[in-house]
Amino acid sequence: MKIVNLLLLLVSALLALVIINGGIIYYFNNQMTSDSRVVNYAGIIRGATQRVIKLELAGDYSQADELIAELDQIISGLKNGDKNLNLPQASGDKFIAVINEVSDTWITLKQTLYQTRQDSDSRSRLVEESEDYFYLTNQAVGVAEEFSRNKVTNLKTVIIVSSIISLGIISAMWVVIRRKIFKPLINLAEILPKIAGGDLSQRLKVESNDEFGILASLFNITATKLQQSYEKIKEKTGELSVKVGELQKFQLAVENANEHVIITDADGNILYVNPAAERITGYSRRESIGARPSLWGNLMTKEFYANLWRIIRDEKKVFTGEITNRRKSGELYQAIVNISPILGAGGEVKFFVGLERDVTLERNIDKAKTEFVSLASHQLRTPLSAINWYTEMLLAGDAGKINAVQKRYLEEVYQGGQRMVGLVNVFLNVSRIELGTFVIEPEPVNLQEAAQIALKELRLIIREKKIKVTATYDAKLPSILLDPKLINIIFQNLLSNAVKYTPAEGAVSLEVSQDEKNAIIRVSDTGCGIPRNQQAKIFSKLFRADNAASQETEGTGLGLYIVKAIIDRLGGSIRFESEQDKGTTFFVTLPLAGMAKKEGIKTLE
Template sequence: MKTKYKLLAVAGFSALTIALLSIFLYLSFQSFNLAIEYFMVGLIVTFVLNAVAAILLLSNSTSGQIARLHEGTKAIAQGNLDYKVGIQTRDDLGQLPGYFDERTEKLKASYFEDLEEKVSEKNKALMQRIEELDSEQQKNKEAEEKTLIEKTKDEATLTSIGEGVVVTDPQGKILVFNHAAEQMTNWIASEAVGRFWFETVPAMDEKGYLISREDRDMYKALTTGKKVFSQSIYLQKGSGKITVAITATPIVLKDQIIGAVQVFRDISHEKEVDRMKTEFISLASHQLRTPLSAVKWFCEMLLNGDAGELNPEQKEYAKNVSDSNERMISLVNSLLNISRIESGRIIVDPKPTNINKLISEVITEIKVKSNAKKQQIIVSVHSDLPLINIDPQLIREVYVNLLTNASKYTPPGGEISVFISKKGDELISQVSDNGYGIPKKDCDKIFQKFYRGENIIKIETEGNGLGLYLAKAIVESSGGKIWFSSSSGSQPKADAPLEHVLGGESTEEKDLPAEREGTSFYFSLPISGVQAKKGEVTLNS
């Protein structure tokens, strides 16, 4: 029953009660005034009671509706959009559940519409992501295949390459060891990888001494960050040894050395061929000395008139033959000396030597040619130089070659300077001239056998390009270094010695270069001297 009908029923019942009570009082007390008084009291009490009843009825009705609405709100919050309050009265409060249910229906419809739209959007996004993942997966697969192909190519290249290839980390631990390296060292890659290169494959120099870790090519590349070239003898696993040419290159990433690559090849056969060639040159040169000596003697006899007086024209012819023969003898002697040094058969016989006396003898020897060109020779020798334990014959050859070169490539009236000083534990010799200089393009080739600079070939047609090659070999075999500086060339470092060029006699002044800038040669020898070495022959023997 609706609340307002309940209230009317209570009011009617209260009015009937008051009427009956008034009649009862009038009959009982027969007093109209008293009945009126009691009637008024009853009316007030009834009004109060009705008011309380009305409040209670309204409160129960409202709280019930609110409770139902609360339950509905909780159900909807939990996702139950099908929940119905189910209460509806004609009063304002009673209409609220209906309005609540109506809004719930609209919310449900809107929710499902939004949900469908969201599901559609999610499905599209999901399909798009699936397509992206498929594309990325395909790209990754292609990248993996490409990487695998590149790796296979690299492995095939490393396997097929004829040179040994070793890759190490910054500490020198082997990371890569190819098939050629296996064959040349007798190590298996699976055994070598993970080991330290310096310990796995020891190296020796040409004299048979083990090379320390700090002097190994790979170590220099790792510590200096520069490419290193050299030759060494590798000791193979088990037994045996092999001569190799080495190139060690650092691996640099973002200015950090992360490892090194060393490529080496077997040059044992090349060394053997070179040795045989040297022996052949030595034998041929030695055999040539006998007929050349005979030609020399006969030329001297002709020029001295032993076979009768020669007329001027005949003397000129005999003189030309003698000069050409002398140049041939000089070339043969140079070839013999080089072959002796390269073969290791040269005798090194060090003796306490007075450098001042030695250089004076050499200058006296070349003075004839320098005087003919009116050249001035200046000599300065350190006054407190001790006697140095060197092979005077070998070092004499170095001074002769340098001073002969200086005189030959300095024009008439030029100046040649010789300075000998002591620097630390080294003896430094400097031979300077104000001649034609060395072109920059020739600086890295001067040390090669038989090489002559282009500027010198135009000036001096004669020469064999062996003198300074021999000087370098002698200096280095004596524990020293040789280098040069030239105004028309470049300034090499002391640890990268280079040579000057060789040539013959001067041509006319009109053929000379416009500028004469000069060259200075330097070579160092240890003050402590050199060690004796047994051999079979000496220079010019």
């Protein structure tokens, strides 16, 4: 039952009790008052009647009449009730009977009184009657009193019963209130402080279907929700702690890294530099933040930076390259740089992360190595020349005629010398390519002529191995601005490889053609091919595929490296297709626009 209704019921019950008890008491009171009045008047009758008789005997008839009239009223009032006298109609059989007798007797007495006034003989009758009358009035009083006492007893019982019932009801009400209102409230008062104190596992008891029950249920739901939220927050905080821990790991990693790490915004303004960056660039954190990487850069060509920005900002890709920068001290250094764009949720660039590895030392070591090779190779030339020249003179008979055996031996010596010269040239070329010191002197070159020169040099070995050579040239091919020495190296290398690695009676074909932008050179052979798993390394320095090395002991593994370096520098491209034991085809493209002059120190041999 709803508490509201319960409270209404309780209030109504209380009101009812009050009204009923009040009513009872009021009734009781009335009855008492009325009864006492009845008794009172019943008493008065006797007194008054005595006085009447006295007055009658004294002859005071006027006063007696007054009193008689009063008595009439009283007796009538006692019998029938009288508003003025506040008397109720007679009640109770006994009292009614008595009052009736009193009334009748009074009438008789009155008659006797009147008679007495005229006839003094009636006086004795009067006294007799009045004695009866007085007996009756006494009786009346007695009855009235008895009646009243009974009523009081009854009423008392009623009141006691009523009180007991009222108490009972009140007790019941109390129990109900205690159970339905106080208990929940106490429960609340007990549990709420615990919850407020932080123990979110506490719950109220839901024992009824009323407002308190609803309140308790709702409260429990709220507490459960709070508990869940709290658990979630704890979980999230835990996760965050882990993440922060991880981030700290990364932060530590970056802070302690040996490589220069910087972070810039999308415009290239520096937001963060790590200690390694400070060390490498020479600029402190304070000097760097807010500035741009050009603080230690800006030494490369405009095209370099344009290309860099194009890749990281427009294409949103990672840029890797080698760069020359300048430290705060003014010292130049070489670095391998790696710049990654960091994209936001919408795919727009938000940050750039730049890594630099100072490779100056490595580069210097490389350079020193290369310079050493260059120097050593150069030094070898003089003794080689001496060997070759004297051998040549001996072979020519300048020191006297030689016999066939001597000739053969000397030819071996001479060939060895020639081979050494070739090797020295190759080493020198490689070192010049790596040092970037070679010169390019472009002049109009006819590719057909250059190819034919290279083929002529291989004439001997082609004839020996009976290789079938087919060469086709596009007659419309224009002259291209190229360095003839470099072109010669390309042709010489590709053709000699084709001839060298093709078995006897194989075929080598050369085709020089063009498309709109490039001249295309195709050299193919029916030789031993390049095994698939070694194809990726074919252009690397000193690499020789296994089948080539086993077949032909001559060969440095530098030829294609040099060819590729030259082609790269000329702005062309080179690729190949090959199948083991079937053959190989190389494709070279060279831009028809030709080559710009390059200043350098040395030509390639």
